[in-house]
Amino acid sequence: ECDLGYVVYCTKGLTIELEGENTLTNNESESAGIYADGNLTIGGEGSVAISADEGCILSDDLTIKDSCTVTADSLIWAATLTVQDDCALTLDGTDGISVYDDFVVTGGTVIITVNGDDDDGVYASDNVVISGGSVTVTAGNHGIYSHTGTVTISGGKVDVTAPNDN
Numbered sequence: 001e002c003d004l005g006y007v008v009y010c011t012k013g014l015t016i017e018l019e020g021e022n023t024l025t026n027n028e029s030e031s032a033g034i035y036a037d038g039n040l041t042i043g044g045e046g047s048v049a050i051s052a053d054e055g056c057i058l059s060d061d062l063t064i065k066d067s068c069t070v071t072a073d074s075l076i077w078a079a080t081l082t083v084q085d086d087c088a089l090t091l092d093g094t095d096g097i098s099v100y101d102d103f104v105v106t107g108g109t110v111i112i113t114v115n116g117d118d119d120d121g122v123y124a125s126d127n128v129v130i131s132g133g134s135v136t137v138t139a140g141n142h143g144i145y146s147h148t149g150t151v152t153i154s155g156g157k158v159d160v161t162a163p164n165d166n
Contacts, residue, residue, distance in 0.1 A: 005031040007052070013038030014059075018046030018068045026052040033057060033072070040078070043087070044068050056091075064089050064108070083108045083133065096121045096139060102149070105156065107133045114139040121162065124149065132156045 007024040008014075014036040024033045033050040034040065040059035042048070047069035050056040056072035061080045064070055069088040075095035080102045083089055087108040091097060096114045103124040110133065112121040121137035122128065127149035134157045137143040143160030144151060 005054075006033070006035045007050075008034040008036075010036045010038070010040075012036075013040065015041045016043070016048075018042065018044035018048055020046045022046060022048040024048060024050045024052075028053065030054050034059070036060065039063070041065065042068060042070055043085075047071070055095075080104070082106070083110055095119055096123065096137075098123045100125050102127045102129060103144075104128075105130045105133045105135055107156075109133060110135045112137045112139070116140050120145045121160070123147070127152065130154070130156050130158055135159070137162065 007026045031053045033052040033056040036059040039061040041063045043066035049071040051073045055075040057076045059078050062078035063082045064087050065085045067086040071090045073093040076097045079100045081099045082104045084106045090111045092113045094116045096112055103122050114121050117140040119140055120142040121139035122144045125147045128144055128146050128151040130153045132155045136159045139162040142164045143162035
């Protein structure tokens, strides 16, 4: 753990290849799990469970791939988030996924459960593109929300439960 309140802190891009079962926990106030000041790729055959107060993953472009499993209990923030291959991404907490640009799912399984009444499951400033895989979202506000772009579903399976479904 570093002085800035992150379990993993990188001042440039970072690639994490998961093997076996891994846990990253940061219970300090205003703490985070993984921060990459650049692109972050998480892949491999293993799993990681991330628990942090303010955000589990913060990066520029985030790619989750291969057959890894990523589980988080708070905000995932990235410029662009891409989920592909046979990976699994599960977020269960009070915040969802927030991307500055695009949220893209071409494969794998994404399960998002947001417990806050006013929170979105997926918030994308630009586009949401789902062309494969499975996406399940339960949220208190919008399930999947694109602020200025479009939501395009051309494949895969999508199941959204939210009072403001879009």
